[in-house]
Amino acid sequence: MIRSLVLLGCAGLLGCFGRNPAGEFKLDSPSVENADFGNALFQTVGVSLRPGNKVDLVDNGRVFDAAIEEIAKARRSVHVDSFIWSEGKVSDRLIDAIAKRTRAGVQCRVIVDAVGSPSFGSLEKRLQGIGCEVHRFRPIPGQDDVARDHRKLILVDGRVGLTGGFGIDDKWDGDGRSDEPPEWRDSNVRVWGPAVLDMQAFSENWQEATGSLLPADAFPKPADVGPTWAAFVASSENSIATRNDRMTQLVIATAKKRVWIANAYFAPSTPIMTLLSRKAREGVDVRILASGEKTDTRPYLPIQRARMDELAQAGVRTYEYEPTMMHGKTMLVDDSIVVVGSCNLEALSLNRLDEGALVAVDPKLAREAARRFLDDLARSTERSAESRKTAGR
Numbered sequence: 343m344i345r346s347l348v349l350l351g352c353a354g355l356l357g358c359f360g361r362n363p364a365g366e367f368k369l370d371s372p373s374v375e376n377a378d379f380g381n382a383l384f385q386t387v388g389v390s391l392r393p394g395n396k397v398d399l400v401d402n403g404r405v406f407d408a409a410i411e412e413i414a415k416a417r418r419s420v421h422v423d424s425f426i427w428s429e430g431k432v433s434d435r436l437i438d439a440i441a442k443r444t445r446a447g448v449q450c451r452v453i454v455d456a457v458g459s460p461s462f463g464s465l466e467k468r469l470q471g472i473g474c475e476v477h478r479f480r481p482i483p484g485q486d487d488v489a490r491d492h493r494k495l496i497l498v499d500g501r502v503g504l505t506g507g508f509g510i511d512d513k514w515d516g517d518g519r520s521d522e523p524p525e526w527r528d529s530n531v532r533v534w535g536p537a538v539l540d541m542q543a544f545s546e547n548w549q550e551a552t553g554s555l556l557p558a559d560a561f562p563k564p565a566d567v568g569p570t571w572a573a574f575v576a577s578s579e580n581s582i583a584t585r586n587d588r589m590t591q592l593v594i595a596t597a598k599k600r601v602w603i604a605n606a607y608f609a610p611s612t613p614i615m616t617l618l619s620r621k622a623r624e625g626v627d628v629r630i631l632a633s634g635e636k637t638d639t640r641p642y643l644p645i646q647r648a649r650m651d652e653l654a655q656a657g658v659r660t661y662e663y664e665p666t667m668m669h670g671k672t673m674l675v676d677d678s679i680v681v682v683g684s685c686n687l688e689a690l691s692l693n694r695l696d697e698g699a700l701v702a703v704d705p706k707l708a709r710e711a712a713r714r715f716l717d718d719l720a721r722s723t724e725r726s727a728e729s730r731k732t733a734g735r
Contacts, residue, residue: 366582366583366587366611366612366613367582367583367587367588367591367613368591368613368616369386369588369591369592369595369613369617371591371595371617371620374386374592374595374596375595375596375598379391379596379679379703380571380703382592382596383573383575383589383592383701386588386589386592387575387585387588387589387592388585389540389573389574389575389585389701390573391571391572391573391701391703392535392536392537392564392571392572392573393536393566393569393570393571394535394536394564394565394566394567394568394570395533395534395535395536395537395567395568395570395571395572395702396533396534396535396567396568396569396570397531397532397533397534397568397570397572397680397700397702397704397707398531398532398533399529399530399531399682399707399710399711399714400504400506400530400531400532401518401527401528401529401530401670401714402514402515402516402517402518402525402526402527402528403432403514403515403516403517403525404530405504405506405508405514405528405530405532406432406435406436406508406514406515408504408532409436409439409496409504410435410436410439412496412498412502412504412532413436413439413440413443413496413498414439414442414443415498415499416443416448416498416499417448417499418448418449418499418500418559418560419448419449419450419451419497419498419499419500419557419559419560420440420443420448420449420450420451420496420497420498421450421451421452421495421496421497421498421542421544421548421556421560422436422450422451422452422453422495422496422497422510423452423453423491423493423494423495423496423544423547424452424453424454424455424458424459424494424495424509424510425454425455425458425459425490425491425492425493425494425509425684426455426458426459426509426510426511427454427459427462427465427509427510427511428459428461428465428509428510428511428512429461429464429465430511430512431512431515432510432511432512432514432515433465433510433511436510437465437468437469437472440469440472440474441472441473444472444473444474445472445473449475449557450469450472450473450474450475451474451475451476451548451556452469452474452475452476452477453476453477453478453479453491453544453547453548453551454466454476454477454478454479455478455479455480455490455491455492456478456479456480456481457480457487457490458490458491458492458509459478462478466478475552477548477551477552478551479491479547479550479551480550488690488694488695489579489694489695489696490694490695490696491547491695491696492684492691492695492696492697493505493543493544493547493576493684493696493697493698494506494507494508494509494530494684494698495541495543495544495698497538497541497542497544499562500538500539500542500559500560500561500562501534501538501562501565502532502533502534502538503532503533503537503538503541503574504530504531504532504533505530505531505533505541505574505682505683505684505698505699505700506528506529506530506531506670506671506682506683506684507528507529507530507606507669507670507671507683507684508528508530513525513526513667514526514528514669518665518666518668519665519666519721520665520666521636521665521666521667524666524667525666526666526667526668526669527663527665527666527667527668527669527670527718528669528670529604529670529671529672529682529714530682531682531700531702533572533574533700534567534568535564535565535566535567535568535570535572536564536566536572537572537573537574537700537702538564538574539561539564540573540574540575540576541574541698541700542556542560542561543574543576543698544556545560546576546578546696547696569704569706570702570703570704570707571702571703571704572700572701572702572703572704573700573701574698574699574700574701575589575683575698575699575700575701576696576697576698577589577685577695577696577697577698577699578696578697579693579694579695579696580693581693584692584693584697586685586691586692586697586699587611587614587692587693589681589685589699589701590610590614590673590685590687590692591613591614591617593673593675593679593681593701594614594617594618594621594673594675595617596675596676596679597621597626597628597675597676598626598676599626599627599676599677600626600627600628600674600675600676600677601618601621601626601627601628601629601673601674601675602627602628602629602631602673602674602675602712602715603628603629603630603631603672603673603674603687604630604631604632604668604670604671604672604715604718605630605631605632605670605671605672605686605687606632606633606637606667606668606669606670606671606686607632607633607639607642607646607686607687607688607691608630608632608646608649608650608687608688609642609645609646609649609687609688609689610649610687610688610692611689611692614687615649615652615653618630618653618656618658619652619653619656619658620656622653622656622657622658623656623657628653628657628658628659629658629659629660629661629715629719630650630653630658630659630660630661631660631661631662631663631668631715631718631719631722632646632650632660632661632662632663632668633646633662633663633667633668633669634662634663634664634668634722634723635662635664636663636664636665636666636667637667638667647725650725650726651725651726653726654725654726658726659724659726660724660725660726661719661722661723661724661725661726662722662723662725663718663721663722664721664722664723665721668718670682671683671684671685671686671687671699672711672715674708674711674712674715676708677705677708678703678704678705678707678708679701679702679703679708680701680702680703680704680707680708680711681699681700681701681702682699682700682702682711683697683698683699683700684697684698684699685697685698685699
């Protein structure tokens with residue numbers, strides 16, 4: 343039972359059954375196409391873009407190097423929120439880095455999802471042994487087994503945060519180009535500045551797990567450190583419209599030139615499918631990159647491919663990543679909007695999971711994200727080309 347639930351959480355198998363379009367949230371796309379994006383984001387998810395941020399793309403195993411680099415500078419607190427935490431070299435490196443700081447009096451707080459990490463017991467004891475306060479999220483049998491904490495957050499002193507698709511497991515190490523041993527391709531960001539305050543959505547899960555508030559020093563006054571406008575959008579369970587769903591529709595609806603999406607488990611809802619098709623028919627460059635044959639959940643592929651083939655008929659270009667499992671969750675819109683987080687485009691993530699994504703507006707960051715997306719496409723198979731040939735017979 344637990345194994346199947348972990349698989350459900352990791353791969354979003356509920357997405358195989360689609361979502362009933364009746365009663366779903368559907369954004370009025372024309373009303374936002376020419377709106378100020380920051381104002382539209384606030385009206386849609388209640389979060390404000392703020393200037394003064396610095397954002398660094400730290401893909402694949404680089405995210406652990408960045409985390410250890412920041413943990414070494416910790417003076418007050420280290421907060422970790424992870425769906426998956428497994429024993430291995432990556433875990434050992436993080437625990438060793440945290441231990442050096444807890445010995446110096448730094449407070450460490452850890453939340454790990456009870457379903458995502460069912461074999462966490464020995465690691466929990468190790469973390470407690472170095473002075474961390476550790477809690478498993480919703481561990482009681484009978485609690486909702488699919489409304490899980492799928493956020494990925496490492497926060498240091500409330501001044502810098504890391505988020506993305508990574509789990510704390512050796513398969514997220516490496517460069518995302520090998521399947522033997524597995525080195526999953528994933529996308530993550532390191533963030534400094536006012537948006538880190540939003541990333542303390544960690545406090546929501548902490549309060550549920552402990553009944554307690556974080557200390558005030560976990561929320562220092564944000565400093566302006568860079569040129570990027572950014573916000574972190576935290577999403578929680580909602581049977582009609584999560585913030586993940588609303589944000590996704592808004593970002594796509596905003597597009598006038600380009601929508602490039604990388605998403606590990608691609609089975610979007612009817613409103614999102616409609617938006618993507620509409621944008622492609624209007625001449626927007628819409629491209630979708632998803633996991634391929636080396637996915638961690640092969641039974642998921644038929645529904646994903648059916649969605650991609652449907653979009654191809656509207657002119658969307660679709661691709662499957664070849665070298666290894668592609669686990670990223672990113673969106674790139676026009677010349678400046680970049681989204682990186684934990685949000686999959688399938689029913690479980692869009693409805694039931696606690697998720698989070700950084701939304702950034704920065705042309706330089708967008709150029710770098712575009713370069714990496716095209717590099718991934720060069721290692722992918724274009725599915726839509728074959729779909730269009732088949733449709734034309």
